[in-house]
Amino acid sequence: MTQKTPGAAPRDVRFDEFHSQHSLKNAAIAARKRNYQDFLIVDVDAHHYESESYADVFEFIESPVIRRHAIESSRRGGRSSMLGGAVGDQGLGGRITRHWLRGKERVEDTSKHRDITTTLRWMDAMGVDYCCLFPTPMLFLGTHPQVEIEVAMARAYNRWLCERILAHEKRIISMLYLPFNDPDETYRMVKDFGDKKGVVGFMITAPRYKPVHDNAYMKTYRLLEEMGKPISFHAAYNWSDQSLALTNRFISVHALGFMWFNMVHMTNWVINGLPERFPKLKVMWIESGLTWAYSLMQRLDHSYMMRTSDCPALKRKPSEYMREMFFSSQPMEIPDDPSILEATFKMIKADTQLVWSSDYPHWDFDLPGVIYDQPFLSEQAKRNILGGNAARFFGLDTAPVKNIPIYE
Amino acid sequence: MTEIFVGKSSNLKDDAQIIVRGARGEIGVFRHEGAFYAYANTCLHSGGPACEGLILPQVVDVIDENRAYRGQVFDETRMHFVCPWHGWEYELKTGVCVGDRKQRLRKYEVVQRGDDVFVIE
Numbered sequence: 001m002t003q004k005t006p007g008a009a010p011r012d013v014r015f016d017e018f019h020s021q022h023s024l025k026n027a028a029i030a031a032r033k034r035n036y037q038d039f040l041i042v043d044v045d046a047h048h049y050e051s052e053s054y055a056d057v058f059e060f061i062e063s064p065v066i067r068r069h070a071i072e073s074s075r076r077g078g079r080s081s082m083l084g085g086a087v088g089d090q091g092l093g094g095r096i097t098r099h100w101l102r103g104k105e106r107v108e109d110t111s112k113h114r115d116i117t118t119t120l121r122w123m124d125a126m127g128v129d130y131c132c133l134f135p136t137p138m139l140f141l142g143t144h145p146q147v148e149i150e151v152a153m154a155r156a157y158n159r160w161l162c163e164r165i166l167a168h169e170k171r172i173i174s175m176l177y178l179p180f181n182d183p184d185e186t187y188r189m190v191k192d193f194g195d196k197k198g199v200v201g202f203m204i205t206a207p208r209y210k211p212v213h214d215n216a217y218m219k220t221y222r223l224l225e226e227m228g229k230p231i232s233f234h235a236a237y238n239w240s241d242q243s244l245a246l247t248n249r250f251i252s253v254h255a256l257g258f259m260w261f262n263m264v265h266m267t268n269w270v271i272n273g274l275p276e277r278f279p280k281l282k283v284m285w286i287e288s289g290l291t292w293a294y295s296l297m298q299r300l301d302h303s304y305m306m307r308t309s310d311c312p313a314l315k316r317k318p319s320e321y322m323r324e325m326f327f328s329s330q331p332m333e334i335p336d337d338p339s340i341l342e343a344t345f346k347m348i349k350a351d352t353q354l355v356w357s358s359d360y361p362h363w364d365f366d367l368p369g370v371i372y373d374q375p376f377l378s379e380q381a382k383r384n385i386l387g388g389n390a391a392r393f394f395g396l397d398t399a400p401v402k403n404i405p406i407y408e
Numbered sequence: 409m410t411e412i413f414v415g416k417s418s419n420l421k422d423d424a425q426i427i428v429r430g431a432r433g434e435i436g437v438f439r440h441e442g443a444f445y446a447y448a449n450t451c452l453h454s455g456g457p458a459c460e461g462l463i464l465p466q467v468v469d470v471i472d473e474n475r476a477y478r479g480q481v482f483d484e485t486r487m488h489f490v491c492p493w494h495g496w497e498y499e500l501k502t503g504v505c506v507g508d509r510k511q512r513l514r515k516y517e518v519v520q521r522g523d524d525v526f527v528i529e
């Protein structure tokens with residue numbers, strides 16, 4: 001017999017329209033099936049494309065000279081510009097269709113920035129209550145050769161983000177970009193923006209060449225600790241890095257680069273005894289997955305027992321300090337043998353230290369199901385990782401506030 | 409067994425992609441070189457709408473007689489459809505997952521009665 005159910009009419013797959021929520025319809029159905037509406041889900045690493053708002057962001061650049069460079073050079077797309085851009089086709093030759101369809105998304109409400117509307121659309125579809133929003137092209141700004149450009153863009157973007165986004169939507173929070181190549185400006189950023197609405201911490205983009213243990217940063221770490229604001233390191237790659245330049249495919253530079261810089265910073269952070277110097281400073285490592293930490297803990301512990309004289313500031317094994325830090329989950333490696341994943345979770349003390357992240361709308365985003373569907377986790381552990389641990393880290397209210405759409 | 413109407417064959421151009429609703433979820437129907445193929449519209453990776461992405465050929469590394477790499481080409485005889493969420497690729501004619509050939513999407517039979525095209529669930 002022929003099915004003639006109302007509303008079940010065949011539909012064409014279309015490449016001339018986009019809606020952040022409808023494109024995640026399957027995620028919303030999964031969210032309802034798993035009862036995500038009943039508990040808190042916090043996404044500690046999500047993104048928008050601040051470059052789509054550069055015309056507005058540039059107006060926040062304080063220096064009229066740099067502002068003019070930014071505006072003028074951005075008018076000629078495809079040529080060199082003040083900011084430049086990272087090499088690497090994240091969109092897989094157009095296969096990740098949301099990357100090129102997103103410009104077709106319609107937003108009727110013009111009373112607030114469209115990024116608020118589109119962000120809430122995908123958050124509700126996934127079942128996310130709060131998301132920590134980060135920029136995208138600026139993840140590579142730490143390698144800009146002109147330090148004053150990093151400082152100018154960081155201040156402009158942070159002011160723009162606070163005024164245009166965070167002030168208007170409580171479900172969107174952020175750890176603000178720190179212009180780490182200038183230690184004094186890094187300190188000033190924390191001073192000036194630490195108390196702004198929606199600012200739940202500060203973020204250092206990992207691809208850069210300043211050591212985190214440099215004495216110039218101690219006053220900033222101390223200030224953060226006193227303010228109770230966390231610090232985080234957001235991974236990315238730098239294809240111009242001398243070692244990573246040996247790779248010839250994006251998959252390679254991405255797999256290595258997103259671990260490499262965080263491994264270096266983590267090693268310096270621990271071996272130089274920063275956890276002993278700033279015991280109350282909360283630290284999060286973002287977007288390196290999980291296996292790097294599992295590996296580094298074992299490497300450092302093994303050497304530490306023979307070389308305690310190299311790192312006399314430590315009173316415990318390196319892994320013990322690392323296990324007190326927080327790790328974002330995405331891109332979560334899912335090995336064929338689930339016992340390996342279970343061991344990884346155990347190694348990093350996932351029940352209390354792992355925080356789920358989507359990285360949406362980037363090409364390798366994760367859904368909450370990567371955590372919720374793991375059979376070795378208790379219901380409480382799932383809820384901790386999906387929201388409870390982040391609520392503790394950021395000091396968020398734990399009552400769910402999302403509105404998951406109903407598609408079935 | 410249920411027959412789900414897809415459309416009029418005369419209206420379904422080559423490389424058409426149609427989504428219909430079955431009892432177990434959505435089904436993606438492709439028309440390619442005159443033939444029809446239908447698969448569950450749920451990616452084996454994380455549940456994305458696997459049949460709602462681009463149709464692209466297999467990418468092939470060109471290795472010469474000295475085993476040296478000579479660039480990449482598309483193999484138009486091996487067409488894939490790509491899940492738009494993360495890029496998992498499936499063979500258009502079989503539903504086999506390109507990255508792990510042990511996995512494949514659930515396949516559905518497609519029948520034509522006159523000008524009407526149906527998926528059988």
